[in-house]
Amino acid sequence: MSNWLDHLIIVPVLLPLLAGAATLLLEERHRRTKAVINLASTVALLVVAVALLERVRTEPISVYLLGNWPAPFGIVLVADHLAALMLTLTGALGLAALLFALARWHRAGLHVHALFQFMLMGLNGAFLTGDLFNLFVFFEVLLAASYGLVLHGSGTARVKAGLHYIAINLAASLLFLIGVALIYGAAGTLNMADLATRVPALAAADRPLLQAGAAILGIAFLVKAAAWPLCFWLPTTYAAASPPVAALLAITSKVGVYVILRLWLLLFGEHSGASAQLGGDWLLYLGLATLLYGAIGVLGSQDLARLGGYSVLISSGTLLAAISVADPAVTAGALFYLISSTLAVSAFFLLVELAERDRLAGANILAVTLEAFGDPDDELPIEDEEVGVAIPATMALVGLSFIGCGLLLAGLPPLSGFVAKFAILSALLGGPGDSVSITAWLLLAALILSGLFTIIAMTRSGVRTFWAPLDRSVPRVRLIEMAPIAGLLFLCVLLTVRAGSVMGYLQTTAEALHAPQAYVQGVLSMPPTTVSGREASS
């Protein structure tokens, strides 16, 4: 730890904590200062995430010992390929959602900047931590912030959806705790790397307890990832949440997928003896069921926001099913799909608000809450007109972005959604001489079918939104609202153009996940900093 760059790993947790606390200290009328702090912190987080992304290329595993306790005894933060990737995705989505919110949504409620930063802190912490109980704590930070954000903007629909969302997540958190306690009772450790070494060596009598714990833990994560039949809360909640919040929520459902991917391969990979592949079949069938339920939901949704919610389900289902195949090449494709679909769904949620701005029932609520929370006795004038320039050819841009989102979500060429599905499918089918298993055919059929359903649903709602209304007025859209959507879609284009090098990175990530010995070794052999070393560095 002589290098100050080693402390980079803790920054994604500390920075939003401090920034969020700082905005909390300011009074509500200093909204502009709060926005500046929030923006600066979010940009810095993205920069740090990219720096970590660069760092893992040369140093695949960086371990940060909190409190300087060696690994199985203290809590560790671990930055590896997967964590760096998820941090960068969070940073990009966070920045896009924040920019969008700055146009006007951030004025619709109190403490939105603090909640936003705490949410980023929870997300980053969940991706970095190497300890199960610490994961629970970061989950709760993230969820508590998201409870507040879902209610942002108020209104009956949000409070009703928020009530269900909070109740189901509290119940899932209790399951999380039961699972963690069972695992601790059976294995005697909560450090993920230490668990990975103990699971294969576990006595036969203790194994059922551990497997039961892992299964209960899995249910908790499947609730967050919204696997069928634990997913009915998701479309309603995401549709009711304000658009920037929904865009950020798109990655919270991926946290569940991330944890399943990491823990399942770490604890129950091929190397873990009698417990290997625990529940793999369940994961596959739940994934397929989620995929089909999402596809039917997409076809049946009458409004755009719900369509977005069901797209999240399709994305979760595809990921769960692809992960359960437990093949490095398929996992790499699934990770590509994760990036592409998360960016697309986020852009879609932001876009929905623009496309439906003058028709949205929520617009009235927004106006009311803006009045309630807005700044009547503020020195600053309401800067409705000054925030950004209204852009010409609005409908053309919004329509183009809509087509982009549609192509991405359905997985049609030429955008990255197609590349992602192609990577999964070609890995599933294997070489010319390989025999293809029945589950691979099932997954293939479900993937292609869901793509077809998505494109039908997107075309139908696109026609209804952009062509059918005779008397529609053109919404006023500001540059600052269009820029995040364009940015997210541009990232997808970049992902398509640079697919080769991205796939190279993801291939390394997937191989590291499937052969976690390096991860386990790296965590357990990390020596604590000596006092003389600390003095030398300062």
Next chain:
Amino acid sequence: MELVVALGIGVLVSSGVWLLLRPRTFQVIIGLSLLSYAVNLFIVAMGRLKTDAPPVLSAGADVAQYTDPLPQALVLTAIVISFATTALFLVVLLASRGLTGTDHVDGREPDA
């Protein structure tokens, strides 16, 4: 003692689950609270039940004479977190009551 703790956890969980599935928001919140008490007891039980044993080791002592301190630390964190989230849920509950005029979890009375 094991039997008493196990029965206690079982009674709390069954009452909690039953209340959680009731249609009134207040019942739901009490159900969640009971469940969280049960989970807290369960975490302590997973560190093995032991009475009159100190959790802090002194040098060279026989470990079997001590109780496991880690679940106790975990349970403290869990208590704080569930307390905070329950308080937050209570606020949402009141907001829902105020906005919809009913304490039904769906925000409207079921049609008779």
